[in-house]
Amino acid sequence: MKLHLFPLLFSGLSLITAVQCAAIGEKVLSVDSEYRYSLEGLDKVLQDDVRFVWSSLEQRLGTQGLKKAIQDYETSVCPISSSFPIDIKSDSDSVETISLESLPEYQLRLHTKKRSNPLSLGVDTVKQYTGYFDINDDDKHLFYWFFESRNDPATDPVILWLNGGPGCSSVTGCLFELGPASLNGTTLTPIHNPYSWNNNASVIFLEQPVGVGYSYSTRSSVSSTKVAAKDVFAFLELFFTKFVQFSNNDFHIAGESYAGHYIPNIASEILDHKNKSFELTSILIGNGITDPLIQYGWYGPMACNASLSGYKQILSDSDCMKIDDMYSRCKRLISACYRTLSAVTCLPANLYCERILEPFEETGLNVYDIRGPCETQDGNCYLGMDYIDKYMNLPEVKEALGAEVDIYSGCDDEVFRQFILTGDETKPFQQYVAQVLDAGLPVLIYAGDKDYICNWLGNLAWTEVLEWKESASYQKAEFKNWYTEIEGLPAGEIKTNGHLTFARVYDAGHMVPHDQPEAALDMVNRWITGDISYNR
Numbered sequence: 001m002k003l004h005l006f007p008l009l010f011s012g013l014s015l016i017t018a019v020q021c022a023a024i025g026e027k028v029l030s031v032d033s034e035y036r037y038s039l040e041g042l043d044k045v046l047q048d049d050v051r052f053v054w055s056s057l058e059q060r061l062g063t064q065g066l067k068k069a070i071q072d073y074e075t076s077v078c079p080i081s082s083s084f085p086i087d088i089k090s091d092s093d094s095v096e097t098i099s100l101e102s103l104p105e106y107q108l109r110l111h112t113k114k115r116s117n118p119l120s121l122g123v124d125t126v127k128q129y130t131g132y133f134d135i136n137d138d139d140k141h142l143f144y145w146f147f148e149s150r151n152d153p154a155t156d157p158v159i160l161w162l163n164g165g166p167g168c169s170s171v172t173g174c175l176f177e178l179g180p181a182s183l184n185g186t187t188l189t190p191i192h193n194p195y196s197w198n199n200n201a202s203v204i205f206l207e208q209p210v211g212v213g214y215s216y217s218t219r220s221s222v223s224s225t226k227v228a229a230k231d232v233f234a235f236l237e238l239f240f241t242k243f244v245q246f247s248n249n250d251f252h253i254a255g256e257s258y259a260g261h262y263i264p265n266i267a268s269e270i271l272d273h274k275n276k277s278f279e280l281t282s283i284l285i286g287n288g289i290t291d292p293l294i295q296y297g298w299y300g301p302m303a304c305n306a307s308l309s310g311y312k313q314i315l316s317d318s319d320c321m322k323i324d325d326m327y328s329r330c331k332r333l334i335s336a337c338y339r340t341l342s343a344v345t346c347l348p349a350n351l352y353c354e355r356i357l358e359p360f361e362e363t364g365l366n367v368y369d370i371r372g373p374c375e376t377q378d379g380n381c382y383l384g385m386d387y388i389d390k391y392m393n394l395p396e397v398k399e400a401l402g403a404e405v406d407i408y409s410g411c412d413d414e415v416f417r418q419f420i421l422t423g424d425e426t427k428p429f430q431q432y433v434a435q436v437l438d439a440g441l442p443v444l445i446y447a448g449d450k451d452y453i454c455n456w457l458g459n460l461a462w463t464e465v466l467e468w469k470e471s472a473s474y475q476k477a478e479f480k481n482w483y484t485e486i487e488g489l490p491a492g493e494i495k496t497n498g499h500l501t502f503a504r505v506y507d508a509g510h511m512v513p514h515d516q517p518e519a520a521l522d523m524v525n526r527w528i529t530g531d532i533s534y535n536r
Helices: 011-022 044-061 063-075 171-177 224-242 259-271 292-304 317-340 343-361 381-393 396-403 413-423 430-438 456-465 471-476 519-527
Strands: 095-097 107-109 126-136 139-146 157-162 182-184 190-192 202-205 251-254 282-286 369-373 443-448 479-481 489-497 501-503
Touching: 011 317, 044 095, 044 190, 063 519, 095 224, 107 224, 126 224, 139 224, 157 171, 157 259, 171 182, 171 202, 171 381, 171 430, 182 202, 182 381, 224 259, 251 259, 259 282, 259 430, 282 519, 292 317, 343 413, 381 396, 430 443, 430 501, 443 519, 456 471, 456 501, 489 519
Parallel strands: 157 202, 157 251, 251 282, 282 443, 443 501
Antiparallel strands: 095 107, 107 126, 126 139, 139 202, 182 190, 479 489, 489 501
16 A cells, blocks of 8 residues: 555644654755755756745745754654564573574564464464564564465465555555455454465565564664665575575565565565575566656546546546646656655655645545545545454454564554655666566566556556566567456456566456455466466
């Protein structure tokens, strides 16, 4: 799930709070009379665009208010996370610790039955494990929940699943989308999912970055995808050291939304390490945000052009013109971000470009599924996600999973703000996808065609302009119909050259496995068994 920017950040009060609480340790701007104008290297039009955004913030906060916000941002004066650690008394019988000389600052802890018993929850009957990945020097602790395959764990692939946000728990994937069970909203008991992705693969759900879900730190934070990627690589190296029986199995990284940032950078980090205990087989990104420069340009067509979107026109003609006008400046701002990769340009780009979403949000429709309104008032739009928060905060669940925090939060606002305030969201990550493809590894980009916030038109568009060594053959490839193998039902359309594959999933929103579980399972099972062109 990709979170909304403005409800969390763009009002005067919430901006100051966000800046004060962003324990990031990176200067965005120098606090002097020219703090908005440190824009050497940009042409006059781009300088004017960046000044426009900072001036808009100054009008909301006042000059002194904005300067104070920047000063507080630099000194990081607030707590890191809303989840605080519980004092856990453990011994060698309750936890197994894995470490490597090559990664001295990291360790993996695996809970034993004396410490936790996830099997007792009835989420699945397969072998499953929970624990924490520790970054000791920074006092960071990431929670993971691992389910073995329902089929043949010894030979089936391993999938790492990541949700987005930034700041949303991957347990959302586990208990709402592709995992072994969903939850009964009344009894908060598990409901078996026959379409779970662990039908034919072992699946790791990792709660990252720190501060998400059961993950926590008392003094550190993560505010960029680059740092998160380094942590995830270390986690995987330790994971496959412990579970060495899976280290030669195919290994895929999958996720959605802001994982369109995470996954390419993690894959690049893996490829950059020549000596490792595992190999990457492929990556899969669903309704991701990967190339913001291209993707922001498709909010207008998705809401206004029925012949392109495959749905009806949602906005009025005047709102459609407004979006087109805003994208002109948005495009210039993101172009400046791409050139500098600096928060001084990337943060203004994010603040301004997110305003393109405002006309759609004013309709009251669900940005994650254009076919109807939100089910909740908190912006998540799905009652089932509220059930997860309640379930993961049950004392018996925290005990069974070995939680080390007092509060579980499905999406953490502080983590979100920390990423936004470094300008991470509007930075480019498609170049890492090109690196993966050029390394000879297949990539699947899939998108539910009823999502708005990371819509299928924008995702298709960036794949078609991506530069890599076989991009020409992908650009020439035509769409073909995709039917599920078991039922033979029309699931969507596929465009592929045998290396890069784009899948449009019919009648699915932002969370494809939730909306079209059978099609999603068909898609992933065929992919992990080598049918990357969906020819069968």
